[in-house]
Amino acid sequence: MSAVVTGGGRGLGRAYSLALAAAGHAVVVNDLGDGPAAAVVAEIEAAGGTAVASTHDVTDFAAAAGLVGLAVExxxxxxxxxxxxxxxxxxxxxxxxxxEWDDVIAVHLKGTFAVAHHAAAHWRARAKAGGPVDARLITTTSASGLYGNIGQSNYAAAKAGIAGFSLVAAQELRPYGVSVNCVAPSALTRLTEAPLLRHEGAITDERRHALDPSWVARVVAWLCGPDAADVTGRVFDIRGPQVGIASGWHLEPTFTQPDDPGELGRALRAAVAAAPPAADMEGRRNG
Ligand SMILES: NC(=O)c1ccc[n+]([C@@H]2O[C@H](COP(=O)([O-])OP(=O)(O)OC[C@H]3O[C@@H](n4cnc5c(N)ncnc54)[C@H](O)[C@@H]3O)[C@@H](O)[C@H]2O)c1
Structure with missing residues (x-):
């Protein structure tokens, strides 16, 4: 069993790489630059696991092919x-x-597509050749993309795009024996440490424990394991020990437009009032 973890040299990706290696996967730890991926590979090897470093840039379509090719080779x-x-x-x-817009869209949205595309082509070829495929694609969204967060229109667009992408990928890849799930993690990493410090002033040991990336890694490792083959097309919101399933858009309520356009505004207002309130950043309907 082999796994590719993009951005595997730090934060959540490092935790995923360690958890997958501990579960018996040979891991391609991918990250930019010479240091981070190699350091995680050394950690995995020191614990008796198998891993190789990749410095492919996931925003580069050809490099993403090289990353998938490295795992296969x-x-x-x-x-x-x-x-x-x-x-x-x-x-x-x-x-x-x-x-700022292009860079974020490139790493998250194009980077997810590029690696997933080359992996999907590999899985389709294996399935068509008659070999059994029992594979997993895990993608990454965020509370910002699912519920909205000020100052992150670029990131939210990419992350909401990834959630939608994952629903389609789940349907397309299921016939090949691939399950696809999307995670919205919350964890203390270099991405979140500064904003959290600004917001909370200090980070207590208790908070550090509750936001340890290993909580999210446990769920990801399960989703990648043998028990989860039939779990697909879901979005998991994982905040430390708290796990929730984020449900997608639902059509409610619906109405037929009145014949008189002058009545439309009233009908629209009534529909808006009857609709469930949008979720807050905790994913809850507080309206
Ligand atoms: N930490 C959180 O609470 C949180 C919340 C919501 C979503 N996320 C998402 O989880 C994922 C991991 O974030 P993290 O918090 O561990 O951040 P992090 O900065 O610790 O790790 C991200 C890694 O991705 C690597 N990377 C960036 N561009 C790359 C590229 N082009 N090719 C290959 N690697 C690249 C970085 O070098 C870095 O090591 C991200 O997609 C992030 O948006 C994190």
Whole structure:
């Protein structure tokens, strides 16, 4: 069994790499630069596991092919992809520059597509050749993409896009023996430490424990394991020990437009009032 973890050199990706290696996967730990991925590979090897480092940039379509190819070449086949690599470039919409938009869309949305595409082609080829495929694709969304967060229109667009992408991928890849699930993690990493410090002033040991990436890694490792083959097309919101299933858009209520356009505003207002309130950042309907 082999796994690719993008952005596997730090934070959540490191925790996923360690958990998957502990569960018996040979892991391709992918991250930018020479240091982070190699350090995680050394950790896995020191614990008796098997891993190889990759420095492919997931925003580069050809490099993403190289990443999938490395797993197949080194470990014979690819069974798990965790598309996790990510960056933040927070700005309000009125202040956001083109590069901040493009960079975030490239790493999250294109990076997820690029790696998932090459993996999907590999799984389809194996399925068509008659070989049994029991594979997993895990993608990464966020509370920002699911519920909305000020200053993150670029990130929320990418992350909501990934959630929608994952629903389609789950349907398309199921016939090949691949399950696809999306995780919205909350964990203390270099991505979240500074905003959390700004918001909370200090981070207690208790909070550090509750936000340890290993909580999310446990769930991801289960989703990648043999018991989860039939679990697909779901979004898991994982905040430390708290796990929830995030449900998607629902059509409620519906109405037929009145013949008189002058009555439309009233009908629309009534529908808005009757609709469930949008979720807050905790994912709850507080209206
Ligand atoms: N930490 C949280 O609470 C939280 C919340 C919601 C979503 N997420 C998502 O979880 C994922 C992991 O985030 P994290 O908190 O561990 O952040 P992190 O910064 O600790 O790790 C992300 C890793 O991705 C790597 N990366 C960035 N661009 C890359 C590229 N082009 N190719 C390969 N690797 C690349 C980075 O070098 C880094 O090591 C991200 O997708 C993030 O958006 C995290």
């Amino acid at each position: 080194r470990f014979g086949a690819l069974d798990v992809v965790v598309a996790n690599a990510g960056i933040l470039r927070d700005r309000t919409l009125a202040s956001m520059g083109e590069a």
